[in-house]
Amino acid sequence: MSHVTDPTAAPTAEGPLLSVRGVDVGYRTGRRKQVTAVRDVSFDLYPGQSMALVGESGCGKTTLGLGLLRLLPRTGVVSAGEVLFRRKDGRLVDVRTLAREDLRRFRWNEAAMVFQGAMNAFNPVLRVRDHFLDTFRAHEGGRRSRARILERSAELLRMVRLDPARVLDGFPHELSGGMRQRTLIALALALEPQLLILDEPTTALDILTQRSIVERLAELREELRFAMVFITHDLGLAAELADRVGTMYAGRMIETGTTRDIFHRARHPYTSALINSVPPVTGDLRVPESLPGGPPSVGALPPGCSFAPRCARAVDRCESTRPTLDVLRSRPEGMSHAAACLRSHELFSEGVTRD
Amino acid sequence: MIDRTVPASPRPGHAHAPGTGAGDAVLSLRGVHQVFSTPRGDVPAVAGVDLDVRPGKVLCLVGESGCGKTTSARMAAGLADPVHGSVFFRGRDVAAMDRREKGRFRRSVQYIHQDPYASLNPVRTVYSTVSAGLRRHGLVKDRREARRAAAELLERVDLTPAEEHLDKYPHQMSGGQRQRVAVARALAMNPEVIIADESTSMLDVSIRVSLLNTLGRLRDELGVGFLFITHDLAVAKYFAWEGEIAVMYLGRVVEHGPTSRVINDPRHPYTEALIDAVCEPDPDLARNRERIRLRGADIPDLTDLPPGCDFHPRCPLYEQGDCDTVRPPLVPGHDRLLACHVVNRG
Numbered sequence: 001m002s003h004v005t006d007p008t009a010a011p012t013a014e015g016p017l018l019s020v021r022g023v024d025v026g027y028r029t030g031r032r033k034q035v036t037a038v039r040d041v042s043f044d045l046y047p048g049q050s051m052a053l054v055g056e057s058g059c060g061k062t063t064l065g066l067g068l069l070r071l072l073p074r075t076g077v078v079s080a081g082e083v084l085f086r087r088k089d090g091r092l093v094d095v096r097t098l099a100r101e102d103l104r105r106f107r108w109n110e111a112a113m114v115f116q117g118a119m120n121a122f123n124p125v126l127r128v129r130d131h132f133l134d135t136f137r138a139h140e141g142g143r144r145s146r147a148r149i150l151e152r153s154a155e156l157l158r159m160v161r162l163d164p165a166r167v168l169d170g171f172p173h174e175l176s177g178g179m180r181q182r183t184l185i186a187l188a189l190a191l192e193p194q195l196l197i198l199d200e201p202t203t204a205l206d207i208l209t210q211r212s213i214v215e216r217l218a219e220l221r222e223e224l225r226f227a228m229v230f231i232t233h234d235l236g237l238a239a240e241l242a243d244r245v246g247t248m249y250a251g252r253m254i255e256t257g258t259t260r261d262i263f264h265r266a267r268h269p270y271t272s273a274l275i276n277s278v279p280p281v282t283g284d285l286r287v288p289e290s291l292p293g294g295p296p297s298v299g300a301l302p303p304g305c306s307f308a309p310r311c312a313r314a315v316d317r318c319e320s321t322r323p324t325l326d327v328l329r330s331r332p333e334g335m336s337h338a339a340a341c342l343r344s345h346e347l348f349s350e351g352v353t354r355d
Numbered sequence: 356m357i358d359r360t361v362p363a364s365p366r367p368g369h370a371h372a373p374g375t376g377a378g379d380a381v382l383s384l385r386g387v388h389q390v391f392s393t394p395r396g397d398v399p400a401v402a403g404v405d406l407d408v409r410p411g412k413v414l415c416l417v418g419e420s421g422c423g424k425t426t427s428a429r430m431a432a433g434l435a436d437p438v439h440g441s442v443f444f445r446g447r448d449v450a451a452m453d454r455r456e457k458g459r460f461r462r463s464v465q466y467i468h469q470d471p472y473a474s475l476n477p478v479r480t481v482y483s484t485v486s487a488g489l490r491r492h493g494l495v496k497d498r499r500e501a502r503r504a505a506a507e508l509l510e511r512v513d514l515t516p517a518e519e520h521l522d523k524y525p526h527q528m529s530g531g532q533r534q535r536v537a538v539a540r541a542l543a544m545n546p547e548v549i550i551a552d553e554s555t556s557m558l559d560v561s562i563r564v565s566l567l568n569t570l571g572r573l574r575d576e577l578g579v580g581f582l583f584i585t586h587d588l589a590v591a592k593y594f595a596w597e598g599e600i601a602v603m604y605l606g607r608v609v610e611h612g613p614t615s616r617v618i619n620d621p622r623h624p625y626t627e628a629l630i631d632a633v634c635e636p637d638p639d640l641a642r643n644r645e646r647i648r649l650r651g652a653d654i655p656d657l658t659d660l661p662p663g664c665d666f667h668p669r670c671p672l673y674e675q676g677d678c679d680t681v682r683p684p685l686v687p688g689h690d691r692l693l694a695c696h697v698v699n700r701g
Contacts (some may be wrong), residue, residue: 101363206419211632236634240641291561
């Protein structure tokens with residue numbers, strides 16, 4: 001990808017915050033056996049950007065998200081590539097090579113994660129207050145007194161529109177789903193990370209609760225200027241919260257571009273199929289397209305394009321040649337539009353667009 | 356819009372007239388209430404709901420969690436008895452049915468659950484699950500016939516080739532395939548009504564549409580009536596476009612009318628807020644939209660409901676007076692039923 005520096009973009013002129021280079025993530029499945037769940041993923045995330053990772057379940061979105069912070073379960077490992085991160089002090093580190101203590105400082109101070117399923121992310125026998133105390137002590141190394149930590153916790157909770165007096169002394173099960181999710185976001189922001197990774201942040205929440213969280217997240221991002229990677233299967237959420245979108249399929253990034261690229265001029269048939277399978281609420285009835293079948297097992301990928309067996313536009317060569325992620329329209333700061341489809345140019349001239 | 360008076364006797368097939376006798380409805384709920392006793396006090400989960408399911412039509416129930424959608428559906432399926440009010444199946448009160456009639460009712464009203472990972476027995480093959488009802492009721496003579504019937508059912512829900520799936524166990528199938536097995540099992544009894552409780556919410560978007568299309572075919576070709584529960588308004592709109600939608604809030608229906616009218620021109624401030632809150636897959640639309648601001652984000656506790664309209668603590672249209680003293684009744688307007696003082700006043 002070509003890097004054109006834009007002189008007007010002063011705060012980001014120093015380069016990307018996170019630079020993912022050819023990352024593979026594998027899971028051990030037995031003695032000397034391994035499946036590669038994420039393959040050769042590369043992207044640059046600049047400070048303050050918000051990127052959505054979309055795709056069906058089993059496409060490797062969560063695995064990639066966990067891999068970026070080395071939070072994979074014991075059987076998982078980032079087996080190739082580099083995850084370069086620019087820390088607050090300006091040093092560039094490869095997250096893959098961070099030593100234990102350093103990794104602990106890195107997490108939460110530099111990059112924090114908001115997990116899917118807010119209940120499971122809390123310890124059910126600890127009060128919310130203790131979660132905050134633990135977080136500050138573990139990742140900050142005891143610089144703050146208890147009183148100062150609680151003061152800061154209350155401030156964080158107010159930031160997500162919760163009443164600290166009510167929440168801090170409660171147990172996680174006493175909070176509603178939306179309150180738990182907001183508490184989790186407050187907790188993730190505790191040490192002012194530069195990057196927030198959110199895994200399905202609003203799935204399983206009611207629609208009005210989802211709306212209030214989406215709006216608060218957008219406002220907080222304006223205020224605190226953190227970058228976001230969020231994993232979602234809800235394309236509406238991606239359209240609303242993201243500056244750019246990456247579509248994943250069978251462990252690979254198959255299309256990436258600005259939110260408008262993806263939603264108005266998608267060049268990969270899988271991305272268009274995903275978008276067209278969501279019926280819109282406003283306006284007249286539009287019959288959504290169905291996309292039968294499911295992604296292939298990452299242990300048995302077809303030889304050519306992984307999507308070819310389900311693709312309505314596949315031709316013979318799609319079954320033998322694996323497409324590379326080619327840049328269709330080059331832009332600075334990782335905002336280029338790229339798609340991994342042998343026919344992306346033809347599809348473009350056929351005018352498969354929505355605008 | 357032409358304002359016309361509400362007809363005294365609604366025509367059969369005309370969508371929105373609960374409270375007027377069973378008519379052509381197969382399954383009707385009349386003033387049903389459900390109260391759960393908890394240590395914190397009684398929880399009125401459903402407080403007086405009237406609904407009708409008609410053959411070949413969809414009635415969609417939408418609302419946030421805890422609004423009584425599932426409880427209403429369970430009463431409709433005979434899985435729970437209402438504390439007040441009645442459920443009618445083909446004009447007969449279910450509570451007054453004898454064993455035989457009840458058996459027929461249970462066969463004719465089938466329930467599809469939300470989670471296909473929990474609703475299928477993991478130690479049974481697909482054949483065994485799908486044909487269990489047929490064998491139990493002696494509708495098939497022998498194993499060969501049962502297999503053939505099961506295969507036909509699988510084909511009907513697009514699990515083809517059926518022979519390949521018959522001997523699989525649930526763990527060998529994807530979520531979408533499992534949900535199809537659950538649908539096939541429901542179809543085995545030739546139901547007149549299918550109650551689908553968030554049956555597509557666990558599935559990926561891509562699979563959701565094809566399952567909805569399968570269900571749509573059953574509705575159009577076999578004339579199955581649907582009570583379709585969802586919190587996803589886009590799904591409700593697509594599946595119930597020619598049917599009706601009933602919006603529930605804290606155990607009561609607040610707006611009920613033809614889907615196209617309710618979705619495109621919501622009148623109740625709660626329905627309006629729900630539709631407004633949907634994230635649309637269109638970045639330009641999403642950013643340039645003026646959002647409705649609710650007065651409060653949290654749903655009141657069912658054990659401690661506010662006086663007056665249940666929605667008034669959150670309602671953007673709130674006016675002092677009736678809103679916080681009198682509960683608005685669900686009254687018929689020119690094209691729908693609506694429970695709101697402010698909107699009904701005009």
